[in-house]
Amino acid sequence: MEILEVVQVTPLLLEQLIVIWEKSVKATHLFLSEDEVEEIKKYVPQALMGIAHLIIARDQDGRPAAFMGIEEQKLEMLFIAPEKRGKGLGRELLQYGIENYSVSELAVNEQNPLAKGFYEHMGFQVYKRTDYDEQGSPYPLLYMKLK
DSSP: OEEEEOSSOOHHHHHHHHHHHHHHHHHHOTTSOHHHHHHHHTTHHHHHHHOSEEEEEEOTTSOEEEEEEEETTEEEEEEEOGGGTTSSHHHHHHHHHHHHHOOOEEEEETTOHHHHHHHHHTTEEEEEEESSOTTSOSOOEEEEEEO
16 A cells, blocks of 8 residues: 655546545535535535645555645544555554644544544543534534644
8 A cells, every 4th residue: 555645636637536525425424415415525525625635545456545735733624435444544644744744633423433432542532522513414523633
């Protein structure tokens, strides 16, 4: 597996990352309806193009298997293709973010207990909870900091 920072988001890469995002969300965000996923998906290209640091993990064939976005010291996004989950990719990416970008903060949906558990395993702990996500939808967020 190769981890690298994206210098330029090409149309092909953007398309590949949107596919990973959608598959990952459908596998892990079971609290979202199909319509909600489609609505959120409209904003994914803008988020990917506008993030300060977009880092991808490529498989042995050179295709993206996972990606994360970092803004300042905050992990803004981490998505892994469902077929690549459980193989250490999330750990590798997050560790890379901690070591290279001093990632020390993140927010995770409370209804995504596997992600919360993963971040706790990686040394993060909850310091704040909100009843709504950042778009005002009734999906509680847990704000976590690195211990």
